Amino acid sequence: MHVRKIRPEDYTTIHSVMNDWWGGRPMADMLPKLFFVHFQETSFIIEKDGEIAGFLCGFFSQTFEDEAYVHFIGVNPQFRRQGIASALYSSFFDAVRSNGCHVVKAITSPANKKSIQFHREIGFEIERGDDEVDGVSVHTNYDGKGGSRVLFVKYINDVNSKTI
Numbered sequence: 001m002h003v004r005k006i007r008p009e010d011y012t013t014i015h016s017v018m019n020d021w022w023g024g025r026p027m028a029d030m031l032p033k034l035f036f037v038h039f040q041e042t043s044f045i046i047e048k049d050g051e052i053a054g055f056l057c058g059f060f061s062q063t064f065e066d067e068a069y070v071h072f073i074g075v076n077p078q079f080r081r082q083g084i085a086s087a088l089y090s091s092f093f094d095a096v097r098s099n100g101c102h103v104v105k106a107i108t109s110p111a112n113k114k115s116i117q118f119h120r121e122i123g124f125e126i127e128r129g130d131d132e133v134d135g136v137s138v139h140t141n142y143d144g145k146g147g148s149r150v151l152f153v154k155y156i157n158d159v160n161s162k163t164i
Contacts (some may be wrong), residue, residue: 003083003091006043006055011036014055014074021074031057031072042068044091046084053079056088060101068096069107089122093156102156107149110138118148124152 011033018028035043035057038073043057054075061067070092075084096104106124108115110133129139133148142149 001053001087002047003087004045004047005040006036006045006057007040008036010045010052010055015050017052017076018074021077035059042092042095044088047090048079048082048084052076053082054084054088056085056092057097058092058096058104060096060099064103066101067103067105068092068101070104073106083119086122097156099143104154104156106152107142109150110134110136110148110150119152119154120152124154124156127151127153 015028015031015033016041018031019026021027037061039114042059044055046054046071047053054073056070056072056073057110058068073085073088080116093104104124106119108119110116110161113134116126126137127139129137129148129151131138131140131148136150138148138150140148
């Protein structure tokens with residue numbers, strides 16, 4: 001496996017496979033090209049056998065100097081359960097930690113049980129919301145009416161600490 005920073009020319013490839021990677025769900029429009037242009041220091045691709053096995057797009061918070069945020073992470077279905085997502089998160093943690101961030105946040109839909117399980121497995125906590133869905137705390141209408149979300153937070157330590 002080879003992890004590298006994302007490049008603008010990766011956009012077309014990633015955008016063309018996103019909906020397939022999500023089982024036909026229309027996800028591609030949730031990841032605009034600007035992430036591939038403006039957030040290269042905090043966005044990564046992992047390649048395996050010459051193929052894109054996964055990607056992570058994240059950024060430093062412009063509001064909270066100690067925080068960073070993961071906007072999107074995706075793993076090619078044929079490479080799932082091989083440590084791809086963990087390796088991508090590890091690269092992100094290293095990048096943001098080296099710039100003084102110690103808090104990482106992410107969100108998902110309450111219907112995305114695999115994402116909830118994965119984030120918990122790598123040490124994210126669920127931020128208390130105002131409602132519950134299937135026993136998981138959610139923030140009602142976080143992304144507009146009907147857009148309830150599970151909010152995650154992970155506190156990462158200094159560069160000498162192992163986080164996952």
